[in-house]
Amino acid sequence: MSAPWSVERYTRLAIILHWVMALGIAALVVIGLLMVHDDLAPDTMFRLYQLHKSIGVTVLLAAVVRLAWRLGHRPPPLPQTLPPGEKMAAHAGHIMLYAALFIIPITGWALVSSSVFDIPTVLYGLVPWPDLPVFSTLTDKAPVEAVLKTVHAYGAYALIALVALHIFAALRHQFLLRDNIMARMLPRWGKSRP
Template sequence: MRSASPSRPNSPRRTDAAMTDASDRYTSVAITLHWVMAIAFFLMLGSGFAMAYGDLSQALKFRMFQWHKSLGVLLLLTFALRLGWRLFNRPPVLPPSLQGLQRLAAKGGHWLLYLCMIALPVSGWVMVSASVYGLPTIVFGWFEWPHIPGLAGDEAVSDGAKTAHFWLALLFALAIAGHIGAVIKHFIVERENFMARIWWTGKGTTR
């Protein structure tokens, strides 16, 4: 009598519970910095396009400009904290399911995001520092952020930085869209929940 062959189990989804090992997850500090930067970027991108293409009064545009610059300063400072934290706290290893081109794309995408995180606010800082208007940057109404010395009134530098700022914003938006798209693709197709690596809930998140 032939014994019944065991049925092949379905491929399980790697849920939060499957990604609870500390080596699979970012620390709580890194997670907080990640989401602060994400929120700041989306607010900065929205305010930037509103100023450029929205039908706003001069008074509202000025207030939004100050908020936009404040968010840029927040992004720059948070990036410095994030970089410092990463130097002393190794990030989790990439999931073993990522191989070949996927692994290369994941690493390249992260480096592109880091490049934009620093280049975008710096280009904005150069732009306002070299502006012929010399408007101060009052960070959230609390304190004045200094301009870069030696650039005041340099229209050529300001225009160049403005162009770079625009294209960097688009590049950053595309990089983030790819980043989010990859997470969704892995969740739906590969049945892996990578969000568990960068969210506070679940065991294994360390300080």
């Protein structure tokens, strides 16, 4: 097995964006599951929705930066020992994750924009965020809102499954295959690591 930090790594910005997005997604899932309970006090539900929207926009903006960065910075190669089928699965998994990181926040944004409640989004209580004009000007918002709510919810469940597979694959590589692939995306801490 190679030294823990001798593998070719992602760039510092890619690593930071990865972990910011991972934390954001975890928070979105928890908040998303909490905010759909009917027994919440209206002010608590309102705060959860606003926080969910704020974090969702943050994840979307981070995804835009991450995709732009990735287009100009090739990721480190996968281990040569990885079978071709697993390489294809890894690439397909990353493509699906990127797609979900755009589709889910955009459908959430469209959902808020088409909401019959017409509640403004203020990111973290500080920055007003606009509605998508095509959705906010609809005369009959209810059917569009219903479709978007379904797409957003099922997209979130699909993302949860993709993230679970992503984590499983990373742990498999680290602890079963011992190919040190996780070191490519882990932050470096301490003096002993270059």
